[in-house]
Amino acid sequence: MSTLLTDQFGRFHSYLRISLTPACNFRCTYCMPEEGHPALPSSHLLSAREIIKLVSWLADEGVTKVRLTGGEPTLRKDLVEIVEGIGRIPQIRQIGMTTNGFLLGEQLPRLIEAGLTSVNISLDSLSEQTFQKIARTNGLSRVLDSIHLALQTPEIEVKINSVLMRGINETEAPDLVRYFSNQETELRFIEFMPFGGNHWELSKFVPSAETRLLISNQFELEKINETHDSVSEPFRIKNHPLKVGFISSITDQFCTSCSRIRLTADGKFRSCLFDDGEVDLLTPLRKGADKNEILSLLTSHLKVKPAKHGGHDFSVQTTQRSMTSIGG
Numbered sequence: 578m579s580t581l582l583t584d585q586f587g588r589f590h591s592y593l594r595i596s597l598t599p600a601c602n603f604r605c606t607y608c609m610p611e612e613g614h615p616a617l618p619s620s621h622l623l624s625a626r627e628i629i630k631l632v633s634w635l636a637d638e639g640v641t642k643v644r645l646t647g648g649e650p651t652l653r654k655d656l657v658e659i660v661e662g663i664g665r666i667p668q669i670r671q672i673g674m675t676t677n678g679f680l681l682g683e684q685l686p687r688l689i690e691a692g693l694t695s696v697n698i699s700l701d702s703l704s705e706q707t708f709q710k711i712a713r714t715n716g717l718s719r720v721l722d723s724i725h726l727a728l729q730t731p732e733i734e735v736k737i738n739s740v741l742m743r744g745i746n747e748t749e750a751p752d753l754v755r756y757f758s759n760q761e762t763e764l765r766f767i768e769f770m771p772f773g774g775n776h777w778e779l780s781k782f783v784p785s786a787e788t789r790l791l792i793s794n795q796f797e798l799e800k801i802n803e804t805h806d807s808v809s810e811p812f813r814i815k816n817h818p819l820k821v822g823f824i825s826s827i828t829d830q831f832c833t834s835c836s837r838i839r840l841t842a843d844g845k846f847r848s849c850l851f852d853d854g855e856v857d858l859l860t861p862l863r864k865g866a867d868k869n870e871i872l873s874l875l876t877s878h879l880k881v882k883p884a885k886h887g888g889h890d891f892s893v894q895t896t897q898r899s900m901t902s903i904g905g
């Protein structure tokens with residue numbers, strides 16, 4: 578294994594998350610401003626060929642897992658081509674995608690054929706009204722249809738992501754657990770994190786411990802002591818196939834074992850979700866930079882990755898970019 582992807586704290590980075598577009602067909606309040614993002618011309622985004630080239634160079638250095646995200650990755654017209662190209666890279670063992678599910682149903686069979694191995698689908702509410710309030714779009718029934726289609730498709734691993742906000746949807750956690758209790762999936766509650774344009778406030782923040790308590794008033798949670806590379810702390814609902822995971826990005830920092838690196842849709846390399854420092858790879862790539870030049874730009878940035886949370890303490894809004902422009 579190459580040491581190029583090891584940072585100053587000895588963390589090796591084998592997991593690459595790629596934002597395919599900052600654009601999204603939803604406007605989730607916790608994620609992006611209501612007006613959305615200024616549309617970027619496609620020439621400002623990494624092309625399918627460029628993405629595949631960068632992944633193959635990073636795979637040579639030890640990346641084995643890729644997640645496609647955004648924005649909304651299903652808006653990319655060349656999504657199948659991207660998945661297929663990454664799927665042909667021998668070292669890549671897992672290709673996941675995070676999606677709001679709205680367009681997933683029609684795309685899922687072709688994506689699986691192309692090599693997609695897992696899908697995380699966001700679902701923050703089972704109430705049409707609350708869903709609309711959060712996503713600022715009507716789409717609950719389509720999203721649920723996609724989730725059920727994916728759950729019935731044995732070729733793909735499915736997880737559900739929920740972000741809870743106080744006064745909006747935090748009391749729905751047990752309802753979501755009940756809804757999925759008989760499914761072979763993991764329902765993950767992600768703590769609401771601060772990003773540019775998402776009006777994060779402590780008063781809206783719901784710690785995982787509180788959500789866990791709320792769920793355990795109605796369900797018996799059994800801790801799963803499995804070692805896995807996920808950031809979620811998993812539990813099983815007694816006598817049910819469902820796993821419930823808590824991603825405590827704020828209250829339980831898991832940065833010491835971070836293995837994630839990121840590419841933004843406009844070709845910037847980021848070593849940390851919360852660190853605004855980034856390195857442009859798109860421009861040098863288009864000027865003809867070769868593998869060594871690109872890796873050298875990227876690794877000099879990775880070497881100074883902060884120990885945790887981009888060096889922030891979350892007492893104020895911290896990250897300049899919105900989640901959708903970085904890629905969640």
Ligand SMILES: C[S@@+](CC[C@H](N)C(=O)[O-])C[C@H]1O[C@@H](n2cnc3c(N)ncnc32)[C@H](O)[C@@H]1O
Pocket residue numbers: 601607608646647648649650675676677697698699738739740767768769770771772775900901904905
């Ligand atoms: C940025 S979205 C992009 C992919 C896709 N559009 C989706 O909705 O899943 C990726 C994940 O980040 C989560 N997310 C976005 N903003 C967040 C925030 N402020 N705090 C916690 N999770 C957030 C979403 O719930 C989603 O599961």
